[in-house]
Amino acid sequence: MVRYLTLHSIEEVKSIINEHLEKLKNEVEEVDLFNAVGRVLTEDIFSNVDVPPYDRAKMDGYAVKAEDTYEADEDNPVELKIIGSLKAGEVKDLEINNGECVEIATGAMIPKGANAVVMVEYTEREGDKVKIYKAVPPMENIQFTGSDIMAGELVLRKNTKLTPRDVGVLAAIGKSRVKVYKKLKFGIISTGNELISPEEPLEFGKIYDINSYALASYIKNLGYDFEFFGIAKDDKEDLKEKIKKALKCDIILLSGGTSAGVGDLTETAIKELGGEILVHGIKIKPGKPTIVGKIKDKLVVGLPGYPTSCLTIFDVFFGDEKNVVKAMFPQRYISAKGRVEYLPVILVKHKNGYSAYPITKGSGAITSLSEADGYIVIEENKEILENEEVEVHLFGDVKVGLNIIGSHCIGVDIILKEAKLLAKTINVGSLGGLLEIKRGEADIAGIHLLDEKTNTYNIPFLERYMVKDALLIRGYIREQGFMFRKELEFNSIEDIVKNIYNLEFINRNKGSGTRILFDKFLKDNKINPKDIKGYNIEAKTHSAVAAAVVMKKADIGLGIRNVAEQYGLEFIPLADEHYDFLIRKERFNDEDVQKFIDALKKAKLPFKKPENCGDVIWES
């Protein structure tokens, strides 16, 4: 049976959800001050009292009649008689006349007759007399009744979202409880037999439940409440049981089980609990199979299982307004037809503004969102995005720091840690890094490009690509070689060449230095890539190659020694390669760049360091 979803527009779904939210949002509850922050007032707040409620001293010293001090200066003090003392909280019937004063503490009530306070630093006490060395004008060092807040004053308006400072104001006027809009409470359920809690050890075939935790945190950050009802098995009765319990919440969020597969039970469960389905399918990417249903007056939202889809949908329909910045989109991106696409991007700041790099790991990857600074919205009828200005909706502040764009190497992470630097590292391969330096977007690019003709690294490429205004810093030497599981029993490159047609390879992405090295190896040994099994299967990092071999998705792949060692694989070296750093000249003297180079020299790296590590070896 072929099942197609009827896709609703984002606006339609927003209006269904907002209608429900509006109703809930108007419900009112009362909270005490310890629980008021972040809540939204449903009433104007007026003060019934003056703050402060009496004139009080701002400083420790003596309460005086100002005119008695006018003659005083450092050489000619005025002497006053002390007729008493006042501490904060003391109420005494004291009144001063000319020539008199009262010793007073910060916060104490100003006695009758006094109109100024002389700070104790400008006085000298002798018994019941005090010498005043400084003249003070009237009102000096007194905070007057109601000068902070006056009785009858409007202090906070309806619809204010209370900040910690606002709560301070409420306390100041003795308002111990306030009426606020009811806090929405979300019930959270994850579904899937494969899911386990992060508290359990990982069994083969299981994955950790991401969505419950990420959604709950999202909800908390928005100032709402949540309750977690656990992971439902792909079993209708279990799911129904959990939904029933969750119906005490205002909105129930399920994740997983929305698409048209066998285990997709959400729709049925909602119906069998007496509910109706309002939406199943939205013109959005990611998150197309989202379900919106209703059981009595409760909204039940079936979010897709893929973490990025799940969180994007939550954000689109329940999230808060985002700050927007304009950025250049320097790459070419083909967007989903017939759906509005929310594409996560990393922002890179440079002297002409921002550039936005798409994250294309897909909706199954949680790091699509955790690495993103925000997203861009690509309209339904736009198919290609290329070298144009876009608006980026920001998740928070844009992290700024060095932009390190190029080939990925764990050495870079170690150097950054040594240098205590914050940096953005974007993995676009060596050649990609070189181009980003040319374009002025990267500050530093890690590159390892082997020139076949000269059998040297990097410099021939800089010349061929006419890189200008840049310097090349000698980095370190990585041992590239073949990694494979023990059972293969190879001892030399010759062993590998002999067996090459029986092996399942995993290759690296085009533009990566490792790929170039592999191609050269094939050429040197007169092997046609077409005859290599797995030649077209690409992994993006050294670790991904190692993981594929460990998991027996491939027999062998090319990568660096220390990654092979990390994964417990055998390793036969093929070539020493130079991993160097291309740096834009105008950034060369920046503190962060210099720190990076320093740390490169100092850091203990799992690679060989040549004598001239950290030196400039080429300049355009």
Ligand SMILES: Nc1nc2c(c(=O)[nH]1)N[C@H]1C(S)=C(S)[C@@H](COP(=O)(O)OP(=O)(O)OC[C@H]3O[C@@H](n4cnc5c(N)ncnc54)[C@H](O)[C@@H]3O)O[C@H]1N2
């Ligand atoms: N034949 C079709 N297959 C799929 C379609 C379709 O239209 N036709 N849509 C695809 C799209 S788009 C999405 S999005 C997903 C949505 O899948 P479900 O909502 O049914 O979710 P599951 O199948 O249960 O899970 C998908 C994926 O995500 C993992 N997952 C689920 N829950 C969690 C969680 N709480 N934490 C971490 N990861 C989770 C799950 O293991 C699966 O790998 O369907 C496509 N398929």
Ligand code: MOO
């Ligand atoms: O709707 Mo799915 O989220 O495109 O991957």
